[in-house]
Amino acid sequence: MTSIDRIRLPTPFGVGDVNCYLLPTAELTVIDPGPETADAREALRSGLNERGYSVEDVANVLITHPHMDHFGGARRLADEADARVIAHGDAVERLVAPTGQFEDEQAFFHGFLRSMGMPEDTVETLLTLPESYTDFQSPVTPDRTVADGERLDLGVVLDCVHTPGxxxxxxxxxxxxENAVFTGDHVLPDITPNPTLTTLPGRSDERTRSLPTYLASLEKLRTVDETVGYGGHGDRLRSLQKRIDETIAHHHERKEHIAGMIPDSEPGTTAYRLMNELFPELPATEGFVGISEIVGHLDLLDDEGRLDWHETDGVRKCVLAG
Ligand SMILES: [Zn+2]
Ligand SMILES: [Zn+2]
Structure with a gap:
């Protein structure tokens, strides 16, 4: 018999609190221990104490995905509790060297963003690592990695679904x-997650096709039997499938909206120009998320054969296919 419990941990990020879930069986398992901040650490400690546990009782630390609001404090917790850290294999390089990963990406994305029509000074601004990054995450090496379809028996049985995107x-x-799925940031109640561009696992010279990959992962999760979702932020999802449908519909609508902004004749437009038209007030700090969103939708339109591209002086422009 399990009962799902949640400790809300504060984060220094715009998204607000992150959910840390407890599975109190013979071995205490936590899912996503939050960022590496004193406030989050204290909230986790006091949350455990209020429930009659101490930090040392934690036996397993599961990570849903390698973003610092979810995993940043994993190493400290695992060290204090002598617990095992478990994550997907593709997350490992980002968990082991989170800032190194960012540096590797910079070189690739510098050229890529320029080819999307972004001016040099904007690219430089976007690709400067905020100082604070290093404060909120400690590198952690998982003790065990999981793969799609793998079953974990931790006194409670969990089945893993790989959901990149x-x-x-x-x-x-x-x-x-418990008829439940812990969804990390893959499906959330109040926000549609950003499939932000990054490099492919094990590669520093090729980007992910984040949005098409994300939508495929949504379709995949949609087929699970369980109907209740527990996301990394916000409250419980009463109908996981309904929320997946809403998220897919949101992206479909946005894709059509963006298609409507693309000229059907030369000289066409760049991803950067589309970003500025769609998000005129976007602060520089959100530029990478903004361009990721546009490129993601252009990838979808490409997959449907709806775009023609041409390149002048290293800058790519698209028009609607005739
Ligand atoms: Zn995330
Ligand atoms: Zn998150």
Whole structure:
């Protein structure tokens, strides 16, 4: 018998609190221990204490995906509790060297963003690592990696579903006995997650096709039997499938909206220009998310054969296919 419990942990990010779930069986398992901040650490400690546990009782630390609001504090917690850290194999390089990963990406994305029509100074601004990044995450080496379809028996049985898109190495954990799925940031109640561009696992010279990958992962999760979702932020999803449908519909609508902004004759337009038209007020700090969104939709339109591209002086422009 399991009962799902949640400790809300504060984060220094715009998204607000992150959910840390507890599976209190013989071995105490936590899913996503939050960022590496004193506030999150204290909230986790006091949350455990209020429930009659101490940090040392934690035996397993599961990570849904390698974003610092979810995993940043994993190493400290695992060290203090002598717990095992478990994550998807594709997440490992980002967990082991989170800032190194960012540096590797910079070189690739510098050229890529320029080819999307972004001016040099804007690219430089976007690709400067915010100082604070290093404060909120500690590198952690998983003790065990999981793969799609793998079953974990931790005193409670969880089935892993690999759901790349929002992040490389994203995994959802199905808890069949409770009709529940822990979705990380793959499906959320109040926000549609950003399938932000990154490089492919094990590669620093090729980007992910984040949005098409994300939508495929949504279709895949849609077929699970469980109907209740527990996301990384916000409250419980009463109908996981309904929320997946809403998320897919949102992206479909946006794709058509963007298609309507693309000229059907030369000289066409760039992803950067589309970003500025769609998000005129976008702050520089959100530029990477903004361009990721546009490129993601252009990838979808490409897959449907609806775009023609041409390149002048290293800058790519698209028009609607005739
Ligand atoms: Zn995330
Ligand atoms: Zn998150």
């Amino acid at each position: 929002h992040a490389v190495g994203s995994v959802c954990y199905r808890l069949r006995s």
